[in-house]
Amino acid sequence: MAKxxxxxxxxxxxxxxxxxxxxxxxxxxxxITLGDxxxxxxxxxxxxxxxxxxxxxxxxxxxxxxxTITLPAPVAGSHFKFIYxxxxxxxxxxxIITPGNTNFFIGGIVHLDSNADxxxxxxxxxxxxxxxxxxxxxxxxxxxxxxxxxxxxxxxxEGADVPAFADQ
Numbered sequence: 001m002a003k004x005x006x007x008x009x010x011x012x013x014x015x016x017x018x019x020x021x022x023x024x025x026x027x028x029x030x031x032i033t034l035g036d037x038x039x040x041x042x043x044x045x046x047x048x049x050x051x052x053x054x055x056x057x058x059x060x061x062x063x064x065x066x067x068t069i070t071l072p073a074p075v076a077g078s079h080f081k082f083i084y085x086x087x088x089x090x091x092x093x094x095x096i097i098t099p100g101n102t103n104f105f106i107g108g109i110v111h112l113d114s115n116a117d118x119x120x121x122x123x124x125x126x127x128x129x130x131x132x133x134x135x136x137x138x139x140x141x142x143x144x145x146x147x148x149x150x151x152x153x154x155x156x157x158e159g160a161d162v163p164a165f166a167d168q
Contacts, residue, residue: 062086074145134161
């Protein structure tokens, strides 16, 4: 496949998609979509996919119950940016998990404590595949696939309770 080099701005009247091609089967996998607006997630458990969610801002609404967001199998370079779109600190928990314990997080979250000291919390870098935001407020969480196994994670979360990393 030929490569194209651009020396000036590139214009698209729709979006740009980053894809990978399987060298054996020729199958195309969409990794990131750039240029679309934010994706408003529903008040429900949600399994993400790269084609729809990677490369876009994902807005988490006010929640009526604890909710789990499941990331897709990591594809190097896929990026998920989560922000809170509610109007007040939650009484529910948001849980973000990888597809399984063999896909873990590397990195940490700065906790901006609304009633005590601020702290940073880190994944153990070798098995933590679940992040729980307990009774959260404002947050921005970024998750970037390092390779086909693991995800980098960073960001900040405000609330009275400290976020926690754990194994699934």
